[in-house]
Amino acid sequence: MKSSIIILFLTLSINVIAQVSFDGNGETVDSLNTPNGQNYLTIDPSKKLIAFTEEKGGLPISDSPIFNEQSRPIGLDSWSVFTFQDWLGQKGMTSPIGFTSEGLYYNEVTFDKGMYYGKVKVSSDGVISDVEIPFLKNKSPIQSGCISKDGQYMILSLEANNTRGVEDLYIVKRKSDGSWDRAKNLGFQLNTEFQEITPFLAEDNRTLFFATNRPGGQGSFDLYYTIRQDESWRSWSEPVNLGPQINSTGAETSFGYQDGAEWAYYISSQDSDGYGDVMRVKFKEDIEEDTLTAVETEVVEAVTSETEDGNSIMIKVIDAKTGESLPSEMILGDQKKIGANGLFKIDTLNNLEVEFKSLGYLPKVILLDDQLQPGENEVALSSVAKGSVITLDHVLFHRGTANMIDGSEKELNLVVEVLNDNPKITILLKGHTDNTGDPIKNLQLSEARVKSVKAYIISQGISAFRVRGKGYGGNEPIASNATEETRKLNRRVEFEVLAD
Structure with a gap:
């Protein structure tokens, strides 16, 4: 009998302990919120600066990424508010990353010839410049991110060739000559097959907040935090949910604060007057960092x-x-x-x-x-016996469209495989939505999504006679539509086996 190979070595361990707590529940910042919907927030409380994206329902307001800059009251103070545009995937979107001495960093995603292209730019006194990040590639219509307080690190949420899910978190480090290194995945210990978006890196450059729709949350997106364990940027503590004082049955994203400030800010879709509202909550965060210590570590190389x-x-x-x-x-x-x-x-x-x-x-x-x-x-x-109904959990669409998110083809390829392996099988594709919005538009959207899925399967060599499709809108829920947590179960594509 063989045993696993054991290697003993000395490594430097940084012991970081963070305690995150809140005083009361979140409250809306009414002076910032509009029916257009707010998202992708970043702040600089010391300079009373705040920026976010407003969702404009597919209607470009202007050619400028920053279409509005004005002064608005927050509490007893007057803040400078920068508002960016999002055209809901029809043309592209912009989202702020953060304020630095160099200017306001932001993401820009454009759509051209069937492809999305993600960039990072910086605006300084009205002059806009590209931020050169080697080999940066984003296949998603959404790109969010943050920049560290010292300006040395950016963390971006995007979909590249090596993502585990739809959007993963990536680290971009500034080199000694001031240029930026290529984006590197933060690792599958942190990133999941689901979406990790809207990162925020605390001033210690170790405490990372982010939003994700991984299982176990209270709504469609929940806010979590995690602690970086070493200098590899791939070892993280188990992410901790920020809890019910922040997270709801809606979607919570874009958490941010500054050391010593009274309030933390974030975005919530719960009871909002649009797709999201700016919220704030009284916040406490204590971080104790030990000195470097040598620790004897046991590593299992492989089980033989x-x-x-x-x-x-x-x-x-x-x-x-x-x-x-x-x-x-x-x-x-x-x-x-x-x-x-x-x-x-x-x-x-x-x-x-x-x-x-x-x-x-x-x-x-x-x-x-x-x-x-x-x-x-x-x-x-x-x-896949006759009568079986199987939900395709990872066939996803860009919001409000029949355009599949890149990566959905992975699960559809499995459907193609089972049809090839079982040549007598015929299937009925079924598209479903929840019951929010216009029932007729929901029905039309579900039918359009079924057509997209059917077209892909047929393009892989499966006979059209073996694949039927029908959209049901919100008429066949499998869960309650009372909360976002259960509504999302009703938004699905599935197939029923008609003959085997």
């Missing part, structure tokens, strides 16, 4: 075979409905393993995607990362 103490990582493929084991295949690149009892041993966590499939079931792809725990991990496959 099953051990007596159960430390091997195993994956069991099961039927999603019955829980029974399935004879299945595990495919990694051009390598294939057969598991007659549905059980596979993972030799190394290499952050590569691996596919599991079983005849008569929709395949599933997972990532071999540290979310897999020693012992038995389950992968549940859904049957």
